[in-house]
Amino acid sequence: MTFMTENSALLSPAAYVEAVTTAVAASAAYYGDGTTPLGDDEYDGLLRAIAAYEEAHPDEVLAESPTGKVAGGAAQGDVPHSVPMLSLDNVFDADELAEWAAGLERRLGRPVAAWCVEPKLDGLAIAARYRGGRLVQVLTRGDGLAGEDITHAADAVLGLPPVLTEPIDVELRGEVLLTTAQFEEANRIRLAHEATPFAHPRSGAAGTLRAKDRPYRIELTFFAYSAIGLDDLGHVALLERLAALGANTAASTAAAPMRCETVEQVQERIDVIAGLRTELPFGIDGVVVKADTAEDQRQAGNGSRAPRWAVARKLAAEHKVTRLLAVEWNVGRTGIIAPRAVLEPVVIDGVTVTYATLHNPSDITRRGLMIGDQVFVYRAGDVIPRVEAPLADQRTGAESPIVFPEACPRCGDAIDTSEQRWRCVRGRSCQAVASVIYAAGRDQLDIEGLGGTRAIQLVEAGLVKDIADLFTLTREQLLGLERMGETSTTNLLAAIETARGAALSRVFCALGVRGTGRTMSRRIAAHFGSMAAIRAADADTLAGVDGIGTEKARVIAAELLELAPLLDRLQAQQVGTQVTEPQKPAADASDGEDDSAGGPLAGQAVVVTGSMTGPLAVLSRNEMNELIERAGGKASSSVSKRTTLVVAGEKAGSKRTKAEELGIRILDPEEFAALVAGLLPTT
Ligand SMILES: [Zn+2]
Numbered sequence: 001m002t003f004m005t006e007n008s009a010l011l012s013p014a015a016y017v018e019a020v021t022t023a024v025a026a027s028a029a030y031y032g033d034g035t036t037p038l039g040d041d042e043y044d045g046l047l048r049a050i051a052a053y054e055e056a057h058p059d060e061v062l063a064e065s066p067t068g069k070v071a072g073g074a075a076q077g078d079v080p081h082s083v084p085m086l087s088l089d090n091v092f093d094a095d096e097l098a099e100w101a102a103g104l105e106r107r108l109g110r111p112v113a114a115w116c117v118e119p120k121l122d123g124l125a126i127a128a129r130y131r132g133g134r135l136v137q138v139l140t141r142g143d144g145l146a147g148e149d150i151t152h153a154a155d156a157v158l159g160l161p162p163v164l165t166e167p168i169d170v171e172l173r174g175e176v177l178l179t180t181a182q183f184e185e186a187n188r189i190r191l192a193h194e195a196t197p198f199a200h201p202r203s204g205a206a207g208t209l210r211a212k213d214r215p216y217r218i219e220l221t222f223f224a225y226s227a228i229g230l231d232d233l234g235h236v237a238l239l240e241r242l243a244a245l246g247a248n249t250a251a252s253t254a255a256a257p258m259r260c261e262t263v264e265q266v267q268e269r270i271d272v273i274a275g276l277r278t279e280l281p282f283g284i285d286g287v288v289v290k291a292d293t294a295e296d297q298r299q300a301g302n303g304s305r306a307p308r309w310a311v312a313r314k315l316a317a318e319h320k321v322t323r324l325l326a327v328e329w330n331v332g333r334t335g336i337i338a339p340r341a342v343l344e345p346v347v348i349d350g351v352t353v354t355y356a357t358l359h360n361p362s363d364i365t366r367r368g369l370m371i372g373d374q375v376f377v378y379r380a381g382d383v384i385p386r387v388e389a390p391l392a393d394q395r396t397g398a399e400s401p402i403v404f405p406e407a408c409p410r411c412g413d414a415i416d417t418s419e420q421r422w423r424c425v426r427g428r429s430c431q432a433v434a435s436v437i438y439a440a441g442r443d444q445l446d447i448e449g450l451g452g453t454r455a456i457q458l459v460e461a462g463l464v465k466d467i468a469d470l471f472t473l474t475r476e477q478l479l480g481l482e483r484m485g486e487t488s489t490t491n492l493l494a495a496i497e498t499a500r501g502a503a504l505s506r507v508f509c510a511l512g513v514r515g516t517g518r519t520m521s522r523r524i525a526a527h528f529g530s531m532a533a534i535r536a537a538d539a540d541t542l543a544g545v546d547g548i549g550t551e552k553a554r555v556i557a558a559e560l561l562e563l564a565p566l567l568d569r570l571q572a573q574q575v576g577t578q579v580t581e582p583q584k585p586a587a588d589a590s591d592g593e594d595d596s597a598g599g600p601l602a603g604q605a606v607v608v609t610g611s612m613t614g615p616l617a618v619l620s621r622n623e624m625n626e627l628i629e630r631a632g633g634k635a636s637s638s639v640s641k642r643t644t645l646v647v648a649g650e651k652a653g654s655k656r657t658k659a660e661e662l663g664i665r666i667l668d669p670e671e672f673a674a675l676v677a678g679l680l681p682t683t
Contacts, residue, residue, distance in 0.1 A: 013060065014151060014162075016053045017137050019046055021079075021149040023066045060131050078146035082171055083228050085125060085141045087305060088288065088312040094267050097289065100311050101263045104291065107300060107308065113293045116235040117269040118250055118257035120286035120312050121223055123177025123205050126150070128160055128222075133167035135160070140209065144305075153209045153220075159248025160222035172247055174224035178205045179282040184651070186218045191653025201283050221282070223250050225257075234293045255280055259292055274315050286314040320353075321391065322346035324373045325618065327358065327402050331410040331431075335424035339364060339402075341375075341387045345617045348379040352611065354618065356385040360420045361404055368392065370399035410434040412452045432459045432466060435512055439467040443518050444510035445499035449492045457481055467510060468569035470496055500575050504531060507576030511566070513559045515552045520629070523547060524556075531576050535560060535567060549625045549635035599632025600675055606633045606645045607659070610652030615673045615680055631676045639664065647672045 011019055023046050047066060054061045061067075064079055091097045105111055125141040138154045139147035154160060157176055164170070178186055178201040186204055193216055198204030208218045224247035225239065233241055236259050239249045250257055255273045260266045270287045277284060291297055291309040300309040326342040339358040346353050356377050358364050369375065373390035408415055408424035411433035416423045424430040433455050440450035447470070450458075458464040463477055473496065478489040502510075505525035509518055516524065527545045528534045537560075543553035560567070570576060606628045612619060619627065624647075625635035639646060639658045646659040646666045659666055673680065 010056060011049055011053045013057075013134055013136055014154070016050065016057075016060070017062065017149070017151045019050050019053075020062050020065050021151065023047060023050060024064055060134075060136060062137065078142055079137070079139050079149050080146045081127060081139065081142075081144070082129075085127060085144050085147070085173065086302060086307055087141075087144070088120075088310055089306045090286070090312045090314050092314050094270075097267065097270075097311070097313050098263055101266070101289075104300060104308065108296060112291045112296055114234070114291075115260040115263070115266045116257055116290045116292040117260055117266050117273070118225065118239075118288050118290075119253070119255040119273055119280070119284040120288045120314075121175040121177055121250070122202055122283035122285040123175040123223075124202070124209060126174065126176050126209075126222070127228075128154070128172045128174075130164055130168065130170050130172065132169065133164040135162045148210070150209045152212055156208070156217055157220045157222045159224075161246040164245045164247075166245060168229070168245075170230060170245075171228040172224045172242065172245075173226040173228070174222055174247070174249075176205055176209060176220050176222050177201060177282055178208070178218075179221050181281065182219050182221060188651055188653065189216050189218060191651055192216075192657060194654050222248055224248065225250070225288075232294045235290050235297075236292055253280065253282075255284070270313055277315065278320065284315070286312045288312050320346045320348045320377050320379075321374050322353075322377055324369060324371060324375045324387065324390070326371060327364070329405050329409045331408060331424055331434075335408075335427040335430045337405065337408065337415060337422040337424060342618060343375075343377060343387075345611075346377060348377060348385065351379065353377055353379055353385045356387045358387055361417075361422055362420050364402055364404075369402060370395070371402055372396075372399040411437065411456070413456055426456065426459070429459050432464070436464055436467060436470070438512050439470075439510035440499075441510075444506055445502050446506070447492075447495045447499050449488060449495055454492075466566055468566055468573060468575070471500060471570070471573040471575055500573065502576060504529070504576050507531070507570070508534065511563060513556055513563070515555045515559075515626075520547065531567065531571065535564075543636075547629035547634055549628075550637045551621065552625060552635070599630065599679070601628060601631035601633030601645070604628075604633040604644045605642050606635050606647065607637065607639050607643050607655060608635070608647045608649075609639075609655035610649030612647075612649045612669045614670045616649075616669045627676060627679060630679050 023043065026043055026046075050065060051067050054065065054067060089100075091100050101112070101115075127139045127141075127147065128135060129137040129139075135154060136151075137149065138151045138157075138160075140150055141147055154162070160172075160176075178198075180201070183198065183201040183204060186208070187198055190198065198207065204218075205220055208220060224242040227238060227242060230238060230241055236257060239251055239257055243249050243251055255276050258269050260269055266289055270289070273284070273287050289311050291300060297307070297309045300307070302308060323344040324341055325344055328340045328342060329337055330340055331337050339361060341356045341358050343354055343356055356379075358369070367387070367389055369387065369390050373392075374394045375390050376388040377385055378388050379385040405415065407413065408426065408430060411424060411426055411430045413430070413433065414425045416425050426433050433452075436450070436455040436459065437452055439445050440447040440455070445467075450470075455464075458470075458473075458481075461481060463473060464470060473493070475489055475493060478484050478492060479486070503525070505518075505522045508525055508531070509516065509521035523545055524534060524542075528537060537557070539550070539553040539557040542548055542556050543550050545553075548556070608621065608624045608628070611617075612624065616624065628635040633645070636643070639655045639662065641662060643659065643662070643664050646656065646664050647669060648656040648659070648666050649669045656666065667675070
């Protein structure tokens, strides 16, 4: 608050407005709940500075100035609007619009002389007060009757001139928003200051207008569309006048306001603007239709909330076109098998969408989707993005049909397709079957004779709920099962007995801990040497294992905690406790997975930041880290002196800056993809 230290000097116009606001707020707080953000001396100093300014500029005195008022005008906490700031009624389709237009013409008793059609900007309405052509105060809409003083934010708003081209008294009204470019820049700046990126341009604009004392500046844009004090102008003429005064208007955009003679022309113009929506450099959430002439507007008048001569034709929620890259089939906890679309990443309404729901198989069939299709993706508010229709006329012939699974992708058993939502016939026990089959696999416990059918049988009979139960199976129990003879029972029990003595790395791998495959299991086993040591490790200790970044370490630590009861029972069965692990990861030629000691990132400590593009765009951050580990590097989440390589994608912020300061090698996603090309997952 600069005016405090220079209260003998004359305030600038903006500082005057701020001083008035501060004084009003302080006295409101003081006379309200007895608190005050200012000391008495400071408050008095503030009042003196305000009075001095008003003496020198008697024609700029604000109505809410505390000077000469009882209690400093504390009765009003918010700043009243000169004329209420109304909102607009909405219509949602062409019929409703036609109905609204007909209603207006009935009220007028004649056709509307002309219409004006303009984009409905997705920002915040403000009122900007000018005295003698100088900007003196900016208010939010507030409750329509009184708003919040946000004059402090005016400097960062493009298109809202501090001085008009004419020295007139006028109040401009319009919308403040972040354009798409400003939104991206704002998030770049925020990331660089370790602030959370804005989720959406509108909330970003709202937060920016209110914020004070931010250590950085975020630019916004103003579009004027109304004014108090420029009466008797039709709407299109008013917009021209606003532009002539130096204010920004939508006239400079592809969706420029346009006069229309008939409702049919209005509908056509709406369609044009709606079609331009994705190309506009800012977000719109509808199209505004107004009776254009001042005479029509006056005669129609205003309702209590909205003018009767204007309406917002809301546009359907946001759609974007992107490519359907693949369909994943995920099995939920209850055995529901749900398709999920993997998309070429696309930003919808400020949010990057990579996955979208496809609901169920019949939905896919109904929409006729194919892999490789250009598809409409819908996202509005917080709903889960969903794939709508394919753009069938844009097919190139390279598209391929979506393959529906014939067996449960997790346990391999049959799928119940009698309902729209497919479900593994195992239901909830699908998970148990799958984990037993995985644990018995050749690269884990290698229990011959425990394939899909047998695992299902054991789970169904209630003999096995997890892998520890395998080691308590008795001959009698197994002989009691169908198609289980003496020989197979003997063989299975022998295989299980052998598995009891399996190497630690195999037992660990059999647990199916998220983020650990064969290679990682070998490294963990070699690093710790015993299951007890692994269990005693916290995330930090786990991160000391070659190739485990902090992110993966956290996941593994959490999983181990969850598996504690199972691990207790395995220990009681002396599983994985009999063979000591060699303390160096041995090359395992029989293992199909290449141990990456000599990979392209051998010896490198790698940090990934920003959004990945190109071939890496489909990878989650965890998948990126796995890729780094596959390539022999160590992934970690923070840049330090030990970091040797930073992969910096779009919107990379403070980590990139730090890497630059430390002189660490920086690659963009494309360069990095080329470096690890042979190890990229194939799609
Ligand atoms: Zn299943």
